[in-house]
Amino acid sequence: MALFGSLDTMPLPEILGLLSGKEGALELWNLKGVPPTTLYLRPGFVRAVVQGRKPLDREAAKAALKELLLAEGGSFEFHPGARPKGGEDLALPIERLLLSFTTLQDELAHYRPYLPHPEARFTLAGPSPEEPRYKEFFRRALPYLKRGASAVELSQALHLPLDEARLYLYKLQGLGAVKRAEMEARPKDPGLLRRLLAHLRAAWSL
Template identity: 45%
Template sequence: MAIFGNLRDMPFPDLVAMLGRRSGVLEVFGLPGKRQGYAVALDGGKVVWVREGNRLLEPLEARSALQELLRLQEGAFEFTPGIPPAGEAALGWPLERLLLTMTTVVDEIQSHQSFLPDPKTRFQAAALEVWLEEPLWSFWERAKPLLQGGASAEDLAARLRLPLDEVRYYLYKLRLAGKVVPVRAYEETRKNEEKRGLFRRLLAALRGRGGGGRGGGR
C-alpha cells in the first residue's frame, strides 16, 4: 500500500525514520523552485539509486539531492513499497546513518559561512597528496580535471550540478587540506619557484666559469 503525505506535516528525517528498513521507491515532488522532483530507491533501508526526473544521479549529486531533501519544508511525497528496479550501480548507503552525517555537513556549512570562499575566487589543484574522506574525496575526483586549469565555486557548481554553498564548503575543506590554492597564490608560488630555479642556474653557471678560470691558470 502506497504512503502519501506532505513534508510540512512530516519532514524528510521523520519520513525516513517511519520507513525504516522498507523497500520501495520514494518520490518527492512539488518542490519549491524546481520543475522536477526526486525519486529515491530503497532496498531494506539502503539507498539503491537517486533520480532527478528521469536522470540517474551520480553519487556526489545523489548525496547533494538527499541533503536538499533534508532541508526542505515544502513538497509532497509518495512511497510505493516493493523491490525497486535496479540502477546502473547500487549505492548501498544506509539512509538513516547517511542522514546523520549529512546533518553535520549542513550544520557546518551554516556555521562556516564567514569562512567560505567568494563564489568567484578561482582555485588551482595542488600536488599535495593527502587522505580525504567521503564525500570530499568524491568531490575532489570530479572537480580535479576542472581545477587543473583553475575554476571558481560558481564554475564548479554549474558544471557539476551542485549547490553553490556546498561547493564553497568543499573548496574550503580542500584548501585546509592543501589540495587547492587560490589561482593568484598558485601563480605567485610558481613564479617564486621559477625565480629560485633561475637563480640556482645562474649561480651554477658562475661557479662553473670560476672553476674553469682557475683550472686554465694552472
C-alpha cells in the same frame, strides 16, 4: 503503511528515518530547484533514485539525494512494496546518508561566515588530502582546478549544492591543496595619469 503530505511539516530526513526499515517507493515533487524524484527503498538502503523516468547512476544519485535533503518545500507520497523496474541496486545506506547530511549541516552552520565568495576562483596548490570526503571532492574537481574554477562552476559541474562546494574549497585551502587564483591585472593606461593631472590642474586654476 500509507504516508503522504508536505515536506514543510515533515522534512525528508525525518521521513527517511521513519521509512528506513521499509520497502517501497517514495515520490517527491514540487521541491524548489529539484525535478520530481522517486526514491526506491529497501530496509536500510536506497536502492534506486529515478528522475524523469531515468534511473541515476551511483554518483548522480548521491548528488541528487544531497539536493533533495537541502531543498525547500515540496510534497511526498510513499507507496509500500513498490520496486524499481530492473537496474542496479545502488545500496546507499540510509543511516550513513542521514549522518553525512547532519555533519554537513553542522559544518555549514559553523563555517558559513568564513566560506569564500561563490565566484572566487581557486587553483591547485598541493597534493590530494587524505580525509576521504575531501579526497573524493578533490579527485572529481581536479580537471577544473587545474585551470582554475569557482564554487559556482564546481557546483554545476559536479552536481553539488553551492554551499557544499564553497565548504570543500575552504577546507582544501586550509589543507594547502588549493589556493585563491590571483586576480588578473588590468592593462595599464599610460595616458590615465596625464589626464588625471590635467584635470587637477584645471580644477586648481578655477
